Amino acid sequence: MNQIVQSEQAADDELGLPVFDLAVWRLAKGEAKRAHAHRFIKLCQRHGFLYIIGHGVPDVLISGLFEMSKRFFNQDMAEKQRISFLQTGGNGGYIPPKSEVTDQTTKGDLKESFAAGHRIPDVNPALAIAEKLTTPNQWPQKVPGFRPMVEGTIDTFRGVARELLAVTAEGLGGPADFFDDKVSRPIATLRLNRYPTQDPSDDTGVGIGLHTDSECMSLLVQDDVGGLQVVSPGGLWRDATPLPGALLFIIGEQLTRWTNGMLKPTPHRVINKAGRERYSGNLFFTTDVDAPVGVIGGILKPGEKPRYPAELVGDYVGRRIKEVQVRDTVAA
Ligand SMILES: [Fe+2]
Numbered sequence: 341m342n343q344i345v346q347s348e349q350a351a352d353d354e355l356g357l358p359v360f361d362l363a364v365w366r367l368a369k370g371e372a373k374r375a376h377a378h379r380f381i382k383l384c385q386r387h388g389f390l391y392i393i394g395h396g397v398p399d400v401l402i403s404g405l406f407e408m409s410k411r412f413f414n415q416d417m418a419e420k421q422r423i424s425f426l427q428t429g430g431n432g433g434y435i436p437p438k439s440e441v442t443d444q445t446t447k448g449d450l451k452e453s454f455a456a457g458h459r460i461p462d463v464n465p466a467l468a469i470a471e472k473l474t475t476p477n478q479w480p481q482k483v484p485g486f487r488p489m490v491e492g493t494i495d496t497f498r499g500v501a502r503e504l505l506a507v508t509a510e511g512l513g514g515p516a517d518f519f520d521d522k523v524s525r526p527i528a529t530l531r532l533n534r535y536p537t538q539d540p541s542d543d544t545g546v547g548i549g550l551h552t553d554s555e556c557m558s559l560l561v562q563d564d565v566g567g568l569q570v571v572s573p574g575g576l577w578r579d580a581t582p583l584p585g586a587l588l589f590i591i592g593e594q595l596t597r598w599t600n601g602m603l604k605p606t607p608h609r610v611i612n613k614a615g616r617e618r619y620s621g622n623l624f625f626t627t628d629v630d631a632p633v634g635v636i637g638g639i640l641k642p643g644e645k646p647r648y649p650a651e652l653v654g655d656y657v658g659r660r661i662k663e664v665q666v667r668d669t670v671a672a
Contacts, residue, residue: 363394377511388606423478430475443549457529468658547610554660565618
């Protein structure tokens with residue numbers, strides 16, 4: 341399939357993938373708008389991931405991001421290591437292969453990544469993630485246009501993420517603006533990833549090991565190589581087959597807390613045996629870093645209690661990052 345999918349029905353018919361058209365929600369009014377948002381929640385509960393079309397992100401931005409990503413990763417290793425995340429206490433810069441172990445039963449993730457994030461002023465230094473959010477981003481010196489491309493992508497994807505939180509709130513029966521005053525100081529981190537092709541006979545290596553994302557959501561763009569697998573809330577493995585022009589929405593652990601367990605975080609991994617490298621990019625997005633994650637008003641039934649402690653976003657995500665990252669590459 342080479343054409344950008346133009347409608348939910350076309351994608352459902354052709355690939356059997358769950359698809360949500362954000363433009364339909366954006367343009368609808370009243371009961372029709374609420375019904376479309378409700379459908380979003382139903383698709384989330386059934387599949388755990390959705391393809392978002394009608395998101396408004398220009399195709400040229402996504403193709404430009406992949407092109408810039410290739411230029412970055414094609415540099416010499418020594419040049420990439422000049423901005424390794426190991427050089428600072430932060431989370432930004434180059435992340436070499438095997439410096440993260442997302443699944444402790446593996447020998448480490450085979451992918452390499454670049455990360456940069458929205459920086460927040462006056463972060464409470466007591467938060468577990470404070471150092472990572474206040475350490476300046478690191479940028480390559482020899483890839484012209486890389487920084488504005490990444491920063492522009494973060495801003496654009498942040499807008500989509502805020503809209504999807506509004507859809508979530510409305511779909512759950514609350515007001516669509518429920519999250520509006522809770523997303524001015526979010527963690528918004530963009531990662532660019534390159535997954536090497538793996539030996540088809542090796543069943544132990546992983547591009548990235550099985551995990552769930554600790555944020556509210558991740559928004560993913562992927563090239564046409566494939567290899568991403570997700571586990572549905574019913575326990576079914578599914579290939580998240582690339583859908584041209586679509587953003588992939590994956591539920592993170594904080595949405596589980598906001599919904600008191602109604603929306604389950606989506607376990608996923610990447611195994612690339614396609615015979616060529618795979619490129620992807622994703623934005624991780626939370627609500628305000630220094631505010632607690634509560635339960636959305638109206639979610640709790642009479643007598644039902646919150647299942648999770650009201651932990652601050654920056655403490656929760658900071659703790660989860662430390663569980664994954666090692667300070668040196670893992671022995672093969
Ligand atoms: Fe993930």
